[in-house]
Amino acid sequence: xRSTTSSRRRRCVSTxxxxxxxxxxxxxxxxxxxxxxxGGPDCRxxxxxxxxxxxxxxxxAFLFFALFLAPAPLGARPFSRGRIVVHPGGRYLxxxxxxxxxxxxxxAWELFxxxxxxxxxxxxxxxxxxxxxxxxxxxxxxxxxxxxxxxYGDLPFADAGFTRPNERYFTYVDEVVAMADSLGLVIxxxxxWGDKFCLKxxxxxxxxxxxxxxxxxxxxLGERYRTRRNIIWILGGDRPPEGREPILRAFARGxxxxxxxxxxxxxxxxxxxxxxxxxSGDWLHxxxxxxxNMQQNGHAYDFDLWERIARDYARRPVKPVLDGEPIYEEHxxxxxxxxxxxxxxxxxxxxxxHEVFSGACGHTYGCHAVWQMWEPGRYAPVTGPVxxxxxxxxxxxxxxxxxxxxxxESRPFFRRIPDQGVIxxxxxxxxxxxxxxxxxxGTYAMVxxxxxxPFAVDLExxxxxxxxxxxxxxxxxxxxxxxxxxxxxxxxTVTFTPPTCGKGxxxxxxxxxxxxxxxPPGRCPEARFGAAG
Numbered sequence: 412x413r414s415t416t417s418s419r420r421r422r423c424v425s426t427x428x429x430x431x432x433x434x435x436x437x438x439x440x441x442x443x444x445x446x447x448x449x450g451g452p453d454c455r456x457x458x459x460x461x462x463x464x465x466x467x468x469x470x471x472a473f474l475f476f477a478l479f480l481a482p483a484p485l486g487a488r489p490f491s492r493g494r495i496v497v498h499p500g501g502r503y504l505x506x507x508x509x510x511x512x513x514x515x516x517x518x519a520w521e522l523f524x525x526x527x528x529x530x531x532x533x534x535x536x537x538x539x540x541x542x543x544x545x546x547x548x549x550x551x552x553x554x555x556x557x558x559x560x561x562x563y564g565d566l567p568f569a570d571a572g573f574t575r576p577n578e579r580y581f582t583y584v585d586e587v588v589a590m591a592d593s594l595g596l597v598i599x600x601x602x603x604w605g606d607k608f609c610l611k612x613x614x615x616x617x618x619x620x621x622x623x624x625x626x627x628x629x630x631x632l633g634e635r636y637r638t639r640r641n642i643i644w645i646l647g648g649d650r651p652p653e654g655r656e657p658i659l660r661a662f663a664r665g666x667x668x669x670x671x672x673x674x675x676x677x678x679x680x681x682x683x684x685x686x687x688x689x690x691s692g693d694w695l696h697x698x699x700x701x702x703x704n705m706q707q708n709g710h711a712y713d714f715d716l717w718e719r720i721a722r723d724y725a726r727r728p729v730k731p732v733l734d735g736e737p738i739y740e741e742h743x744x745x746x747x748x749x750x751x752x753x754x755x756x757x758x759x760x761x762x763x764x765h766e767v768f769s770g771a772c773g774h775t776y777g778c779h780a781v782w783q784m785w786e787p788g789r790y791a792p793v794t795g796p797v798x799x800x801x802x803x804x805x806x807x808x809x810x811x812x813x814x815x816x817x818x819x820e821s822r823p824f825f826r827r828i829p830d831q832g833v834i835x836x837x838x839x840x841x842x843x844x845x846x847x848x849x850x851x852x853g854t855y856a857m858v859x860x861x862x863x864x865p866f867a868v869d870l871e872x873x874x875x876x877x878x879x880x881x882x883x884x885x886x887x888x889x890x891x892x893x894x895x896x897x898x899x900x901x902x903x904t905v906t907f908t909p910p911t912c913g914k915g916x917x918x919x920x921x922x923x924x925x926x927x928x929x930x931p932p933g934r935c936p937e938a939r940f941g942a943a944g
Contacts, residue, residue, distance in 0.1 A: 492506035492507060492508040492510055493506055493507025493508055493640060494506075494507055494640035494641070494642075494680070495507075495512050495597060495640075495643055495680055496677075496680065497680070497702055497703065497730070497731060498731075498825055500729075500825060501728070501729035501730060501731070502729065502731055502770070502772060502825075503731055503772045503824065503825055504680075504703070504731060504772050504773065505825075511820065511824035511825065512544065513544060513772075513773050513816050513819055513820060513824075514544060514545055514643075514733055514772060514773025514774070514775075515542065515543050515544045515545065515773055515774060515775075515776070515812060515813065515816045516543065516544070516545040516546070516547050516599055516735065516773070516774070516775035516776065517538050517543045517545070517546055517547070517775070517776050517777070517778075517781070517809075518547050518736065518739070518775060518776065518777035518778070518781065518782040519534065519546050519547060519548050519781060519782060519784070520547065520548060520549050520552065520553055520601075520604070520782045520783070521548075521549070521552055521553070521554055521782065521783050521784045522534070522546065522548035522549075522587060522784065523548055523549065523550060523552065523561065523583065523584050523587060524549070524552035524554065524556050524559075524561050524562075524784075525552075525554075525561070525562060525783075525784040525790065526562060526587075526784055527562045527563075528583075528586065528587075528590075530562075530784075531586075531587050531590060532590055533801075534781075534800075534804070535587075535590055535591055535594050535596060536594060537804045538596065539594040539595055539596055541809060541810060541813050542813035542816055542817070543596065543776070543813065544595075544596065544597060544773075544816075545596070545597045545598070545599045545643065545773075545775075546591055546596055546597070546598055546599065547598075547599035547601070547645065547684075547735070547775065548587075548598060548599070548600065548601070549601040549603065549604050549648065550567065550581075550584060550600065550601065550602050550603060550632065551567055551602065551603035551604060551607050552604060553604040553606070553613065553648070553649075554614075554783065554790075554793075555614040556604065557573060557607070557614075557615075557616065557618070558614070561580060561583060563579070563583060565577055565579045565580040565583070566580060567580045567581070568580075573616075573618045574624075576631060581635065585635070588600075588636065588639060588641070588642070589639075591641060592639065592640075592641040596641065597641045597642065597643055598641060598642050598643070599643045599645050599735075600632075600636075600642050600643070600644055600645060601645045601646070601647070601648050601684065602628060602629060602632055602644075602646070602662060602666075603619065603628070603648065604648040604649070605647055605648035605649050605650030605684075605686075606648070606650070607619055607648075608620075608625065608650075608655055608658050608659075608662075609650040609651070609652075609654075609655050611650060611651075619658055619662075620658075621658075622657050622658060622660075622661035623661070625658045625659075625661040625662045625665065626661035626662065626664055626665035627665060628662070628665065629661065629662040629663065629664065629665025629666040629668075629669065630665035630666070630668050630669040631665075631669065632665075632666060632669065633665060633666040633667065633668065633669020633670040633679065634669035634670075635669070636670075637669060637670045637671075642679075643680045643681075643682070644663075644666055644679055644680065644681040644682070645681075645682055645683070645684050645705070645735070646659055646662055646663065646681065646682070646683045646684070647659075647683040647684040647685055647691070647705075648684055649684065649685075649686050649687070649707065649736075650685070650686055651685060651686050651689065651694070652683065652685070652691075652694045652695060653694060656694070656695070656698075659683070659695070659698075660698070660700070663676070663681055663698075663700035664700070666679055666681065667679055667681075667700070676699055676700045676702070680702045680703075681700050681701065681702055682701060682702060682703050682704070682705045682735075683695055683701060683705055684705055684707065684735050684736065685705065685706070685707050686707060687707050687708075687709035687710075687736075688707070688708060688709050688711075688714075688719075689706070689707060690704055690705070690706040690707075690719065690722070690723050690732070691704045691705050691706070692704040692722075692723045692726055692730075692732070696723075696726050696730065697728075701730070702730070702731075703730050703731035703732060703733070703772065704723045704726070704730055704731070704732040704733075705732075705733060705734075705735040706719055706720070706723065706732065706733070706734045706735060706736075707734070707735060707736040708734050708736070708737050708738075708762065708766075709736065709737070709738065710738045710739060710742050710743070710744065710745060710746060710754070711738070711744065711745040712738065712744050712745070712751070712754070712758055713841070715841075715844075716734075716737075716761070716762055716765045716766050716769075717765045717766065717768075717769040717844070717846055719734075719766075720732060720734070720765075720766045720769040720770055720771050721769055721770065721829070724769065724770040724829065731772035732770065732771055732772065733766070733771045733772050733773045733774055733775065734762065734766050734771060734774060734775060735775050736775060736777060737759070737762035737763075737766070737774070737775065737776075737777070738754050738758045738759070738762060738777075739754065739777035739778055739779045739782065740754055740755065740756065740758070740759050740776070740777070740778045740779065740803075740806050740807075740808040740809070741753055741754060741755070741778060741779045741780065741796065741797045741798070741803065741806065742754045742777075742779040742794070743779075743794055743795060744758075746794060748795065753797065755807075755808070756806070756807040756808040756811055756886070757914065757915045757917065758808075759776060759808035759811065759812060760808070760811055760812075760815070760885050760886075760917055761842075761861055761917070762774070763776075763811075763812050763815045764815065764846065764859040764861075764885065764917070764919065765844065765846045765859065765861070767815065767819065767848075768829060768846040768847060768848040768857065768859050769829045769846060769848075770828070770829040770848075774812060774815070776808060776809060776812045778800075778803045778804075778806055778808070778809065779794070779796050779797070779803075780796035780797065780798055780799060780800045780802075780803040781800045781803050781804065783796065783800070784800050785799060785800055786799045786800065786801070787799060807886070810888075811885060811886060811888075813888075814885060814887070814888030814933060815885065817888060817933045817934070818857075818883055818888075818919065818921075818932050818933045821929070821930060821931075821932050821933050821934060822850065822854075822855045822857075822921075822929060822932070823850055823854065823855075826850045826851045826852055827848055827849070827850060827851075828848065828849060828850075828851050829846075829847070829848050830847055830848060830849045830856075830872065831846070831847055832847075832869060832872060833847035833848075833849055833856045833858060833868060833869060833872045833873075834847050834858060834866055834867065834868065834869070835867040835868060835869040835903075835904040836866075836867050838866070839864065839866075842861055842862055842914070843861070843862050843864055844861055845858055845859065845860045845861070845864070845866045846858070846859045847859075849872055849873070852874065853872060853873055853874035853875075853924065854873075854874055854875070854923065854924045854927045854929075855873070855921065855922060855923045855924065855927070855929065856868070856872055856873050856921075856922045857883075857919055857920065857921050857922075857932075858907075858919065858920045859885075859917065859918075859919050860909055860917060860918050860919075860920070861917045862912060862913060862914065862916065862917065863909040863910075863911050863912030863913060863916035863917060863918055864909075864912060865906055865907065865908040865909070866906070866907060866920075867904045867905065867906045867907075868904060868905050868906075868907060868920070868922065869903065869904055870898055870901060870902075870903060870904065870905060870922075871903065873922050873923075873924060874924045875898070875924030875925055875926050875927075876897060876898055876899070876925075877895055877896070877897055877898070877924075877925035877926070878895065878896060878897075878898060878901075878922055878923065878924065878925060879892075879894075879895045879922070879923040879924075879925050879929075880892075880893035880894060880895070880896070880907070880920065880921070880922055880923075881893060881920070881921040881922075881923075881931065881932050882909065882910060882918055882919070882920060882921075883918065883919040883920075883921055883932050883933055884918065885917055885918065885919060888933050889933075890921070890931040890932045890933055890934070891910065892931070893907075895925055907920050919932075
């Protein structure tokens with residue numbers, strides 16, 4: 412049986428994405444204030460008169476909808492669920508109450524260093540509205556963050572020896588973290604960029620040269636943000652940790668002691684951002700503080716992303732893995748615009764789908780102008796951004812990774828596994844590659860075809876006597892129904908031909924067990940399956 416655009420009647424289902432992830436309304440905790448030297452040790456129900464049962468029923472129904480079913484407005488907080496932790500199965504992240512958490516990061520390394528309050532709010536509201544869940548930002552920033560002040564003229568330290576944190580600087584960091592919290596966003600917080608502890612390149616200076624200083628700064632930040640549940644801690648910053656492992660252990664130990672009062676890594680989620688084309692797992696997989704592996708697969712285009720994720724997925728003990736820095740949108744490919752050109756949305760989608768379908772627990776997006784918060788005439792550009800960060804907020808890739816998140820969350824979350832066995836025969840190579848994922852119980856399967864080339868599917872990997880097939884348009888987030896067919900009529904394998912083919916014509920095939928009555932792919936946010944997924 413062959414599925415093509417002409418051989419089956421299709422119905423295009425246009426979708427509008429809701430935002431149930433932003434539920435919750437607990438007020439933000441007030442930020443803590445500290446002044447320490449880093450060299451030191453250191454509803455009620457309102458009752459009215461009795462109503463007739465009819466009106467009581469109507470009132471109850473209205474309140475139930477208003478409190479539990481109505482879409483949450485922008486600014487509602489989901490962290491009544493608790494902070495982010497590793498799922499007991501070890502492959503994914505979740506809220507402390509058991510609900511799935513898909514790490515969809517955006518890269519804003521210079522957020523604390525270069526933005527005003529108004530700019531930070533504009534940026535964070537945009538990312539929350541689109542559907543990002545994590546913002547990656549750095550306290551001691553990459554772009555000479557120790558010697559160039561922030562937008563308000565404040566440096567991070569009040570002394571030339573970099574030992575006394577400047578309260579005014581960190582008060583602004585507090586405000587941005589709280590702002591993100593109010594919008595339902597997690598901050599992936601790097602205490603310092605890598606040149607501050609490993610000066611292989613960059614402006615430095617290298618100030619964390621002893622375990623004592625690293626531990627003291629880690630503890631300072633841990634204490635400051637111990638009541639914040641919207642923080643994932645990210646050590647590193649584009650550096651290999653080799654030879655600096657004791658410094659990193661001191662950082663992690665300090666953070667844990669600041670958050671929990673003791674070296675308890677279950678109280679804080681910590682990972683490590685490595686240098687290009689490597690993974691934290693290459694050096695640090697067995698460290699007790701490393702909750703999940705982070706890769707930096709970098710800004711080239713012609714290499715096999717799926718193999719890198721698969722290597723970390725196969726490590727023991729089992730830990731989640733994701734790419735914390737894939738190719739940015741509108742970045743010079745391999746840092747050579749003249750030879751290779753500039754990356755675009757296809758490069759972004761390619762990284763997302765190959766990596767997530769290979770077992771990643773999430774993904775990070777980046778835009779070349781946004782990470783550096785670049786505006787003409789205000790800051791010197793780094794490797795030629797194409798347009799200002801404000802204009803870059805609405806590039807296609809920023810929307811399209813959010814469509815990818817919606818696709819993943821529209822099916823049971825914690826049972827998703829990578830499985831190339833879904834593809835019968837040759838899965839292809841390079842840009843002709845097809846990558847598959849499925850439910851461990853077989854109730855759904857998905858195949859990403861990067862170039863839109865035809866591929867065969869082994870139906871034994873999908874449960875049910877009847878199967879519903881869809882195309883998912885990764886550019887628009889729209890599902891296209893192919894139809895429903897009986898397994899015994901189709902045979903053991905079925906060849907599917909995407910609606911279009913060639914460069915930039917990537918598609919996802921979704922196959923569902925008809926008994927499950929799953930909604931069209933991509934339409935349903937995380938709340939449908941919850942912890943039961």
